Amino acid sequence: MKLKLCVSNTDVLLSTLSVIQPLRKLCVLRFTPAHLCIISASLNEPQAWCKISQEVFPLYEVESIRDNVLCVETNIDPLINALRNFDKSNSDGLSIRLQRRPVANEGPESSKRNRSMAVLSLIYTEHVSMASSRSYSFKIPVKVLKAEIDQGIVEPQLTHAEVLMKLDRDILPLFRRIERYKRSGYICVTGTNRGRLELSIEEDSRKVQLSWKEFLQVQQLEGETQQQSQFSTQDQDMPHSVQIKLKDWRLGAKLTELCYKVVMIISENHALVLHCILNEDETAEVTYYIGGKCQDQE
Amino acid sequence: MSSHDLVFLATTNALSHISSVLGCIASVGTTAKVTINAHGVHFTAYNDNQTIRVALTLAKSLFTSFTLNGDHNSRESNTQGSLTQDSDQLVESEISLSLDVQLFVESVNIHTSHQTSFGGNNTSTNTDKNEIECTFSYQGDGHPFAVIFEDTAILERVEFQTYGDQEDFEERFSLDETELVLNTLLNGSLLYDVMKDLKDVNTDALIVYVKDNPIPSNRKLVFISQSEIGHSKLQYPSQKIYLQDLSVWRPQKMNDNLLEFNQTISDSLTCYYRFETWAKIFRSFKISNRIKLQKSISGLTSTSLLVRNPHDQSYTGSVIDFRFWENVNDEEIDNQNWEYCYNNTYVERLVEDDQNIKIIQYALSNNLDPNQVTLDDYLKRRETRPHTRPEVIETPFIVLDDNFNSHKETELNSTRKTPASSTIDIPLFL
Numbered sequence: 001m002k003l004k005l006c007v008s009n010t011d012v013l014l015s016t017l018s019v020i021q022p023l024r025k026l027c028v029l030r031f032t033p034a035h036l037c038i039i040s041a042s043l044n045e046p047q048a049w050c051k052i053s054q055e056v057f058p059l060y061e062v063e064s065i066r067d068n069v070l071c072v073e074t075n076i077d078p079l080i081n082a083l084r085n086f087d088k089s090n091s092d093g094l095s096i097r098l099q100r101r102p103v104a105n106e107g108p109e110s111s112k113r114n115r116s117m118a119v120l121s122l123i124y125t126e127h128v129s130m131a132s133s134r135s136y137s138f139k140i141p142v143k144v145l146k147a148e149i150d151q152g153i154v155e156p157q158l159t160h161a162e163v164l165m166k167l168d169r170d171i172l173p174l175f176r177r178i179e180r181y182k183r184s185g186y187i188c189v190t191g192t193n194r195g196r197l198e199l200s201i202e203e204d205s206r207k208v209q210l211s212w213k214e215f216l217q218v219q220q221l222e223g224e225t226q227q228q229s230q231f232s233t234q235d236q237d238m239p240h241s242v243q244i245k246l247k248d249w250r251l252g253a254k255l256t257e258l259c260y261k262v263v264m265i266i267s268e269n270h271a272l273v274l275h276c277i278l279n280e281d282e283t284a285e286v287t288y289y290i291g292g293k294c295q296d297q298e
Numbered sequence: 299m300s301s302h303d304l305v306f307l308a309t310t311n312a313l314s315h316i317s318s319v320l321g322c323i324a325s326v327g328t329t330a331k332v333t334i335n336a337h338g339v340h341f342t343a344y345n346d347n348q349t350i351r352v353a354l355t356l357a358k359s360l361f362t363s364f365t366l367n368g369d370h371n372s373r374e375s376n377t378q379g380s381l382t383q384d385s386d387q388l389v390e391s392e393i394s395l396s397l398d399v400q401l402f403v404e405s406v407n408i409h410t411s412h413q414t415s416f417g418g419n420n421t422s423t424n425t426d427k428n429e430i431e432c433t434f435s436y437q438g439d440g441h442p443f444a445v446i447f448e449d450t451a452i453l454e455r456v457e458f459q460t461y462g463d464q465e466d467f468e469e470r471f472s473l474d475e476t477e478l479v480l481n482t483l484l485n486g487s488l489l490y491d492v493m494k495d496l497k498d499v500n501t502d503a504l505i506v507y508v509k510d511n512p513i514p515s516n517r518k519l520v521f522i523s524q525s526e527i528g529h530s531k532l533q534y535p536s537q538k539i540y541l542q543d544l545s546v547w548r549p550q551k552m553n554d555n556l557l558e559f560n561q562t563i564s565d566s567l568t569c570y571y572r573f574e575t576w577a578k579i580f581r582s583f584k585i586s587n588r589i590k591l592q593k594s595i596s597g598l599t600s601t602s603l604l605v606r607n608p609h610d611q612s613y614t615g616s617v618i619d620f621r622f623w624e625n626v627n628d629e630e631i632d633n634q635n636w637e638y639c640y641n642n643t644y645v646e647r648l649v650e651d652d653q654n655i656k657i658i659q660y661a662l663s664n665n666l667d668p669n670q671v672t673l674d675d676y677l678k679r680r681e682t683r684p685h686t687r688p689e690v691i692e693t694p695f696i697v698l699d700d701n702f703n704s705h706k707e708t709e710l711n712s713t714r715k716t717p718a719s720s721t722i723d724i725p726l727f728l
Contacts, residue, residue, distance in 0.1 A: 173451060177454060181404075205459035207457040208456045208457075209455040211454075212451065212452060
C-alpha cells in the first residue's frame with residue numbers, strides 16, 4: 001500500500017472540498033489510478049461525488065493489491081485547513097503521503113487494532129530567506145477502508161431521468177429570487193422536455209411560482225428517441241417535477257454559482273441531480289444527488 | 299352588486315416605492331385589510347392589542363393600468379376619453395379582502411439582499427434598473443390575491459391566501475375634523491431625527507408641547523423626554539421650512555353643553571404619550587417628505603406621512619396614516635380632563651427652565667447656531683458631570699454647564715455630530 005502525491009496548485013482540490021464542506025465533514029477519499037474521488041454520502045441524505053483527475057497532481061502514485069485503488073475515510077476540515085496554509089505560504093510544492101499512525105506504546109495488540117488507522121501526511125517547505133527555509137508537516141488521521149467496505153460505497157444510479165438541462169450562470173438571478181422564501185421545508189423543481197424551468201414553493205398561506213422565461217438548452221436522452229418522436233408529433237411540452245428539501249436545494253444553487261458548467265437532471269418524483277464541471281480545463285467534476293420527497297416517504 | 303362579479307387587475311413599475319411604504323405597515327401589524335376602489339389600493343392594519351392603526355393608500359396614479367370590475371366596457375380606466383363617466387360608476391365598486399402583510403412585504407421586497415433596511419430616499423436604483431413589472435390580480439371572494447413580478451428573464455407568480463371579514467376597528471380610530479385641537483405640518487426627516495434622539499436617551503414618556511404665535515419664528519414645538527436620566531428637551535425649529543403649519547384650538551363649553559373650538563395663540567397645549575408607540579412607527583418617518591400631525595380633543599392622534607416616489611416626480615405620493623391614542627392617565631399628569639392639556643404649569647415650567655434643562659436644537663447643519671446644543675454635546679456633557687444637581691429641584695434634572703457659551707468654538711465644531719448631517723441630502727419641500 002503506497003500513496004505518494006505532489007501538488008503545486010491547490011485551487012482545484014480546495015474548491016472541490018469547499019463546495020462539499022457544508023454537506024458533511026466526514027468524507028471518503030478514493031484514490032484510483034486515474035482519479036481522486038471524494039465522496040460525501042450518508043443514508044437518505046443528499047450525496048456529493050467528486051472526481052479530480054490525476055492530471056492535477058504533478059506526481060501521482062497509488063499502489064495497492066486491490067488494482068491500485070486505495071480508499072480512506074477522513075474529516076475534511078483539517079485537510080482544508082492544511083491546504084489553505086500551504087496556499088498562504090510561498091512554497092512551491094506540497095507532498096501528500098499515507099503513513100502509519102505513530103503510536104506511543106506500540107504493543108502487539110494495539111497495532112492489530114489500529115491497523116486500519118493511518119495518517120495522511122502533508123509536508124511543504126517554505127523559503128524564509130536565501131539561506132534558510134522552514135518545513136511544515138500536517139498529520140491528518142484517516143481510516144483505511146477495507147475492500148468490502150469500499151466496494152459497498154457505490155454511486156447512486158438513476159432508474160429513470162426525464163429532463164437533462166444545461167444551466168449557466170445567467171440562471172443565478174432566478175435562484176437568488178427564490179431565496180426570499182424560507183418558510184417552507186420543500187421546493188418543487190419542474191423542468192420540461194423543451195427546456196422550461198420552474199421553481200415553486202408552497203407555504204401555509206402563500207404559493208410561489210418562479211419560472212425562467214427563456215428555454216434552457218436540453219440534452220436528449222438515450223433510449224428515449226422513440227418517445228421523443230412521439231412528443232414532437234404531438235408538439236407537447238411535458239413537465240416533470242421533483243420535490244426536494246429547501247436546504248438541500250440551497251446547496252445545489254450555491255454549487256451552480258461556483259461551477260463552470262452545470263447540467264441538471266430531473267428524475268421525476270425520485271431525485272434531482274446536478275452534474276457540475278468545476279473549472280474550464282475540466283479536471284474536476286462534482287455530482288450532487290438530492291433525493292425527492294416521494295422517495296423519502298416510500 | 300355581488301362581489302363575485304368583481305375583478306381587479308392593476309400593473310405598476312414602482313416596485314421599490316411600494317416595497318418601502320408597505321414595510322411601514324408591516325412594522326405595525328401582521329394581517330392587513332386591503333380595500334380596492336376607484337382611488338387606489340388601501341391597506342389597513344392594527345397592532346396586536348389594537349392601540350395603533352396604520353392605513354396606506356397606493357394611489358391609482360401609481361399604476362400604469364388599473365382595472366376594477368372587469369365587466370366594465372372600458373378595461374383600462376386610465377385611458378382618457380370617457381374617464382369621468384367611468385369614474386362615476388367605479389366609485390361605487392369596492393372590493394375588500396384580508397391577507398398576511400408580513401408575507402406580502404417579504405414577496406414585494408424583491409431585492410432583500412441589496413437592502414439593509416426598508417426605504418430610504420437614496421437607496422440604489424436596482425429595482426428600477428431591472429424594470430420589474432408588478433401586477434396585482436384578484437378575482438373576488440374565495441380566490442387568492444395574486445401578485446406577478448415580471449422582468450425580461452423571470453416570471454414570478456405569488457398567490458396569497460385571502461381571509462374573509464376581519465374584525466374592523468375603524469370606528470374607534472375615526473378622527474373628527476371638527477374636534478381638532480392640534481394641526482401641524484412637519485418635515486419627515488427632521489422629525490425622524492428628533493424621534494431617533496428621543497429613543498437614544500431611552501425615553502419612557504413623551505410630552506409634546508405646542509404654542510402658536512402670530513410671529514412664525516416665535517411659535518413653539520418642543521418634545522420633552524422623560525426617562526431614567528431625567529428630562530430632555532428637543533426643540534423643533536420654528537422656521538417656516540421645517541414647521542410649515544401650526545394651529546392650536548381650545549374648546550369652550552357652551553350653554554347647551556356643546557363644545558366650541560376656537561383657535562388660540564395665547565394657550566399652550568401639551569400632549570402626553572408613552573414613547574413605545576412612537577418607537578413602533580417612527581422608522582417610517584425617514585422615508586416621508588412631510589408629516590401632518592393632528593390630535594383631536596379625545597386624544598386620538600394622527601400622523602399622516604406623505605411619501606413621494608424618488609424615481610417618479612410626477613407621482614403625488616403615497617399616504618401612510620398612523621393613528622393612536624394619547625396616554626393621559628399617567629401619574630405625572632393625573633387627569634382625564636382636557637383642561638389640563640392647556641397651560642399645564644408643570645410642563646410650562648419644564649419648557650421655561652432653560653437653566654436646568656438645556657434645549658437640543660434641530661436644523662440643517664449650516665443653519666445651526668454654534669451656541670446651540672446638539673444631542674452629542676448634550677450626552678457628552680452629561681457624562682463628564684454626572685453628579686451635579688441643583689438642590690432645590692427634586693426631579694432628577696440633568697444639569698448642563700451653564701458656562702457653555704464661553705467654550706471655544708473650535709472645540710464645539712469637533713464635538714458636534716449635527717443631527718442635521720443626515721438631513722443634508724434630503725430635498726426639503728419649500
